[in-house]
Amino acid sequence: MVDAAALLPLCAGSVRSQLSSSSSGAVSVCSVPPLLCQAGPGAGDMALSLSNDDEEYDSEQDQNKAVGRPKGKIATSPAVKLSANRTSSGARRRRTRCRKCEACLRTECGECHFCKDMKKFGGPGRMKQSCIMRQCIAPVLPHTAVCLVCGEAGKEDCVEGQEAKFNVMLMECSICNEIIHPGCLKIKESDGVVNDELPNCWECPKCNHAGKTGKVYKQKRGPGFKYASNLPGSLLKEQKINRDNKELTEVVKRKVEREEIPRQNPDEQPKKKLVEDMVKKKLDECHRKKRALEKPSDPLMRKRRKSWKTDERALMAKTLRRIKQEPDDDMPELAPKPKESDQSRSSSPTAGPSTESSDLKEKKKFRRKKKVVNKELSKELSKELNQEIQKTESSLANENHHPVKSEPESDEDSPRRFMNNHSGDRMHRFSKGLNGTPKEFRHQTYPSPRTTPRVSSRPPPSLSPPKCVQMERHVIRPPPISPPPDSLPLENGVSHVMQMEVWMTIFSYLSHRDLCICMRVCKTWNRWCCDKRLWERIDLNRCKSITPLMLSGIIRRQPISLDLSWTNISKKQLSWLINRLPALRDLNLSGCSWIAVSALCSSSCPLLRSLNVQWVEGLKDAQMRDLLSPPTDNRPGQIDNRSKLRNIVDLRLAGLDITDASLRLMIRHMPLLAKLDLSYCNHVTDQSINLLTAVGTTTRDSLIEINLSDCNNVTDQCLTYFKRCANICLIDLRFCKQVTKESCERFIAEMSVILQFGQTEEKLLQRIS
DNA sequence: ACTAACGTCTAA
C-alpha cells in the first residue's frame, strides 16, 4: 500500500535541488530531504506572500507616477496595476509553455474542469486556463525576453562550457523580476542562487546580497491546483491542542529508539536487499554531505550551505524567515525532527541580520518589533508542520503496509525497519493512528460478508476538520512527470551504468513504502519513484484519516485505481479528489458514508470502469437514483444527459438495501455492466433477475459474473432467467436459502447443450473452459 | 488577427 512520504506532494514530484554557481563554475546539486523540499512552481505562493512583508510598497500615487499611467479604469485593471505594483525594478515577464515537458506534449484530457470550460469542449470559455493534465512543469521565459542591461536575448546556444553558457543566458530574478545576463551584472558582492526548479530563474546577486527574502517563482495554477491544507482533514488544530503532550512523549520515545538497533527481516529477497543496500549507501552519503555542510570551513562549502539554506527556506519560509531575522532564537528544543531543526539553526547565522547592512536593519526595525511578538507562533507553526508531515507519513505507512488481516504483531516488530533511523523513528513514534486511536482498530478483521455481515465496524464519523491556523500550503501539481534524466548522475560527474528503465524495473519490485524510502535518496530517484507507472493502484483501505497531504499526494500520482474503502473521507475531500483524477477508472468506496459517496453525483466525476460502494451506509434506491442519473450540475452549454457511470463494467453493491428500482436504472444507464455484486442485498428477488436478463436489455448480453450470495429472496426461479444470458460465466448463489443444490445441477445439465458449467462449490456455478 | 493561457482580482 501507500507510504505517506510518497504521498507528500512536497516531496513527491521532485526533491528540490538548487544549483549554486560557484566560483569554479562547477555546479553542485544538493538533494534535499523530502520533508524539506519545496513544491514546484506555484508553491511560491507562500513564499511570495511572505516576502511581501519585507518589501517596500510604493503608494498607489507613486506607482501611477512611476509608470506614467493615468488614473481610471485602465489604471485599476488588474494586470496593469500588478506589474507596476509588484516590483520596484522590473515588471515581470509572463512565462510561457516549454513545449517539451511531458505535460506540454500531452493532449487535452477533455475531462478536467478547465477543459470543460473550453469552447471546443462545449464550455463557455470564460476561465481561459490550460488543461490540468497539460500544465507545463517548466515554463520558460518568452522569446521576446531580453537582458535589462544589454537588451539582448539569451545566447547560451552560442557558447561552450557551463560557466560561459550561464553568463550569457537570461536569468529572471524571482525577487526583483529583473531579467539579465549574469555576465552583464556589475555587482558581484554576492552570488546569485539559481533555482533549479524553474528554467532561467534565480535570486540575483543584488537581491541575495541585500538579504531579501527569497520566493520561488510564483505560478498560479488556477483552481486545479488549490491548496490541500485548506481541505477538510487538516489536523492542525488538534495538533496544537495536544502539542505539548505529544512532544514530551516523542522526546522520550526518540530517546529510547536511538538505542534500538534497527531490525532486519531475515527473509528479505536478495533483489530487494540489493536495492536497500544501495539506498542505505546513498542516504549515508546524503547525511555525510549534510553534516559537512553544517561545518563550513571553506568558501565553497559556505556557498553550498547557502543553497541548502535556500532550499529549506523555500519550504518553511514562514517560520524560517523569522529565525533568520532573530538568529539567536533557537528552534524549540522539542522540535519533532532534530535533523530539521538542526538545519534551521545552522542556516540562521548566515542569513540573519548579521549579514544585513546597517541601513537595512534600520529600515526593518519597526517591522521586526512586530514580528518578535509573533515569535512563539512561528515556532509552533514550524513544529506543527513537521508533525503533520511526519504523522501523515507514518500514518499512511503504517496503515497501509500492514495488511489488516494478517498482522497481529505490533509495529515495533515490523521487519521493515531496515532503513535509517529517521524512518524507523517515524514509524515507531506514530504507530498510533492520526487521532491517537490505538492501532488495534486498524487490525480489526475485515467484516467478511460471509461471517459477519452488517456488524462491520465503520470508521468513526469524520471529525469535522479543524481549520488550520496559518500553514504552509501544499500546492498540488500536475500528475507525476516522468523526468527527462534517463541516467543517474554520480558524484564524479559520470552517469551510473544502469539506465532509467533498468532502475524502473527494479523499482517495480518494491512496495510503495519502499519506493517512498527510495524517493528520499536523491533527486533522480525521487522523480523516478514517483512515476505513475509505479502508482497505478493506490490503496488507502481503512486509512482512518485522510489528510490534505495524502490527497495531494494522490493527485500527483494520478492513479488509475484508488481504494478508499472504510475510510472516513468526507464529501468535500472526495469531490476535490475526483475532480482532479480524470484518469481514475476504478474506485472503491465500500464502507464509506453516503454523504461522501454522493460526491460522485457531480459532473466532475471521471468515467469510472469499476465502482465499489458495498456496505455504504444510507445508500438506498433514492441515492442510487442520484448516483446513476445524469449530473444536474452541468453548466450551460455543456449539458451531457448521459450518466457519469455509463462506462461501469464492474459494480459492487453488496449489503445495500436496493430494490428493482435501482436495477432498472442500472440497466438503463450501464450498458457495459459485466460484473455485478448484489450479495447481501435482501431486496433483490427473482423478479430483479428477470429484469436484468429481459429481452432488450444490454445487461442480458453484457453480464459475465453475478454475485447473489446471501440473497435470501432469490429462489430457484432465477436460474431460468440466467439461461437467457449469452455470456454469463459465473453465478454465485452460495448461501441463498431458497436456492437448492438440485436446481443448480439441473441448470448445469440444461445449459450443457450450449455451455459447459460446473459447480465448483455448492451453488457456485462457474463456466468451464 | 487570431488562439491559448498566465497571473491577478474579486465575489461568494
Added chain:
DNA sequence: TTAGACGTTAGT
C-alpha cells in the same frame, strides 16, 4: 478562502 472571471501577453 477559493472558484471563477478576465485583462492582457505570448505565440502563430
